[in-house]
Amino acid sequence: MINSHVSSFAGLPVLPFTPGMTLPEDPSAVAWRLEVEDFDAEPEELADLVRAMRDEVPPGAVRAVVVGEWGQSYERPLPVDLIVDAAPRWTALRAIFLADLVSEQCEISWLTHGDITPLLAAYPALETLWVRGGQGLRLDAVRHTGLRELRFESGGLPGAVVRAVGDSDLPALRRLDLWLGRTEYGCDTTVDDIKPVLAGTTLPALRRLALANAEIADLVAAAVATAPVVRQLEVLDLSMGTLTDEGLEALLAGQPLTHLKELDLHHHYLTEQARQRVETALPGVRVDGSDPQTPGEFSGRRYRFTAVGE
Structure with missing residues (x-):
């Protein structure tokens, strides 16, 4: 049973992103957490959150991203396409954690994924990838010369x-x-x-x-x-x-x-x-x-x- 979210990731303290927030003095010194509040949220809510972060946080300051609740995580695959589509801007992104949810939000065996292979293709310099949950999870064999930690x-x-x-x-x-x-x-x-x-x-x-x-x-x-x-x-x-x-x-x-x-x-x-x-x-x-x-x-x-x- 997992009872707490990560407080740090890839050596950086985790900071939830909120649209309109005051950014830290050094926005590259945190791991940005993306999460909707409602576990029954519609897909647009996370998409809007990612869009706002792309607009408000300097792209070179996005070094690590933690994805939490995305809405109906027990049956809807985590939309990795939102992170894939950000790749042309988030060129400094080196660490990704998919599905940092605790048991109270969704049991680990219920967390639903799809194909995460496009994520590795989109970020050839990615160094750390963590994935929580295995339901529906798919991965194709790849060659990736940057990855140092896979979990x-x-x-x-x-x-x-x-x-x-x-x-x-x-x-x-x-x-x-x-x-x-x-x-x-x-x-x-x-x-x-x-x-x-x-x-x-x-x-x-x-x-x-x-x-x-x-x-x-x-x-x-x-x-x-x-x-x-x-x-x-x-x-x-x-x-x-x-x-x-x-x-x-x-x-x-x-x-x-x-x-x-x-x-x-x-x-x-x-x-x-x-x-x-x-x-x-x-x-x-x-x-x-x-x-x-x-x-x-x-x-x-x-x-x-x-x-x-x-």
Whole structure:
């Protein structure tokens, strides 16, 4: 569950744009937030807001944009065309966060998207792209030489999006976060879908990889154990998922991980013995084994849940 909006993005404090507002002394020193107040707002309201910002904020001062509520976000795709159409003016834009909504506004698995590929085509110098929500989300494989950070936050990430990321040529990408989620919330991602990412062939600069919030965490850990991309990583994040002792054993039985600076496993289903084992096996690596979970039971069956679902 996500309970708060980002207060900073891309190293800049977030400032909501309001038509007619007094601009800050340095309008390039903020990340501009675009959001309509009514979750049932008509499409024209966000379009009018973007138009006003294009008119009132110096175009060279738009370095980062955070899009919040756009109106009926539970069924209407976020209109990325509004951001795409601004590309000829917003030439300094380097960071975009799509759908910074909290659970009270719209559950993460209900957030509706369309094809975000045109956004990457319109902004070849874009460095950071975050996307929250996975319903209807589409992405084609691209070559993008500017992107350094790509983050998908989802309760259920479509396998087609994961495959598109793996098939993309992203030579400058240093950080990739994939929140895989659960089948009941739209995740159909398999380990085979992740394999192109794990190969690392098109991600030569990658230093931080998160395959997080995964219902299939044990299978992911086993695949990571022999993945070529691991050798170049500084941070490996398998947190927020359903990792058990079986998955951890598979991970530790694979290639050495002692070169890592950090291994993030928080929110897991590991025993205390397993947590101690990983810390002993990786001296000098910051291991986050916090937030242990206990499986639930229903009708004699045990259930394990990811940190973020609905």
